Amino acid sequence: xxxxxxxxxxxxxxxxxxxxxxxxxxxxxxxxxxxxxxxxxxxxxxxxxxxxxxxxxxxxxxxxxxxxxxxxxxxxxxxxxxxxxxxxxxxxxxxxxxxxxxxxxxxxxxxxxxxxxxxxxxxxxxxxxxxxxxxxxxxxxxxxxxxxxxxxxxxxxxxxxxxxxxxxxxxxxxxxxxxxxxxxxxxxxxxxxxxxxxxxxxxxxxxxxxxxxxxxxxxxxxxxxxxxxxxxxxxxxxxxxxxx
Numbered sequence: 001x002x003x004x005x006x007x008x009x010x011x012x013x014x015x016x017x018x019x020x021x022x023x024x025x026x027x028x029x030x031x032x033x034x035x036x037x038x039x040x041x042x043x044x045x046x047x048x049x050x051x052x053x054x055x056x057x058x059x060x061x062x063x064x065x066x067x068x069x070x071x072x073x074x075x076x077x078x079x080x081x082x083x084x085x086x087x088x089x090x091x092x093x094x095x096x097x098x099x100x101x102x103x104x105x106x107x108x109x110x111x112x113x114x115x116x117x118x119x120x121x122x123x124x125x126x127x128x129x130x131x132x133x134x135x136x137x138x139x140x141x142x143x144x145x146x147x148x149x150x151x152x153x154x155x156x157x158x159x160x161x162x163x164x165x166x167x168x169x170x171x172x173x174x175x176x177x178x179x180x181x182x183x184x185x186x187x188x189x190x191x192x193x194x195x196x197x198x199x200x201x202x203x204x205x206x207x208x209x210x211x212x213x214x215x216x217x218x219x220x221x222x223x224x225x226x227x228x229x230x231x232x233x234x235x236x237x238x239x240x241x242x243x244x
Contacts, residue, residue: 002027003079008059008115010039013184014134015084017200021208022080023050030078032059032070061085061111062103067118080211081119082132083112086153088186094148101148108152113159120163123172130173130211133160134203137178137219140228143244164216175210176217179203180224196223 005022007015010031019029023046031039036056043054059070061083071077089104116131123129138146139153157176164174181187181197198220210218219225231244 004028004030004053004076005080005082006030006032006074006078006119008032008061008081008083008112009085010042010056011035012084012086012186013200014179014182014203015082016042017204018082018084018207019046020050021201021204023052023054025208026050026052027080028053028055030055030057030074032057034058034060061115062106064111064114067115070115071118071122077122077126077129079128080130080132081116081123082134082207083116084134085112086134086136086186088146089149091144091146091148104148105152105155108149109155109159112156117159117163120167120172120174124167124170128171130175131160131163132175132177132207132211134177134179134207135160137180137224137228140178141231141239143231145244161217173211173214175207175215177203177207177210177220178218178224178228179220180227182220196221196227 002025005027007019009015010019011033019031023029029046029052031043031054033039036058039056043056046052046054085107087104087107089100094101094104112133116133120131133156135157136153138150139157142150160174160176167174179198181192182203183197183199203220206218206220
């Protein structure tokens with residue numbers, strides 16, 4: 001039997017697609033979210049469709065004090081931990097409301113980084129494990145349209161990079177996922193270019209392949225690597241004149 005996969009933020013569209021992909025490969029699943037009851041319909045479908053064990057548990061990434069107890073309560077330490085926790089927030093609201101900004105930062109950076117760091121410690125002690133963090137291309141340069149969200153994702157990307165560097169001489173694998181645009185409930189209503197927009201199933205397949213091939217950093221659509229390289233290279237006086 002394949003090793004168990006813990007999916008944090010399991011109610012998101014990308015997380016649900018990842019659950020299906022790993023279940024199809026025979027991995028038991030632990031689905032974690034703030035409202036685990038809302039995951040039961042998906043869990044039942046996964047059990048029936050793929051014949052794997054699926055457990056639903058409560059988890060709040062922003063409850064930092066509860067992280068250790070959450071991990072201690074798991075029936076077994078998973079082989080793979082995938083974090084899909086995140087919220088886009090609203091940039092205009094975050095500019096006006098410090099609590100709204102704090103929620104975006106804690107949900108996209110502080111909570112995910114600290115729980116993945118705690119899992120990495122346990123994986124290192126065991127001598128095996130895979131950490132998968134879904135970050136964002138928005139973290140590669142602060143842009144006026146979403147710099148609070150982007151700053152939080154930049155923090156997560158840097159954290160995963162440092163964690164990967166620290167664990168490079170151990171059997172623990174750390175994967176950073178940079179999806180670009182994805183057609184999900186979080187982006188519903190946005191005018192997204194279909195050439196740049198992945199589907200959740202596309203993200204899941206890329207993550208699964210990255211796990212199998214022991215990749216480090218993946219862009220779901222390769223064009224985003226070029227786009228972000230150009231954006232990062234713009235001199236600051238030029239960048240300030242853009243409307244990104």
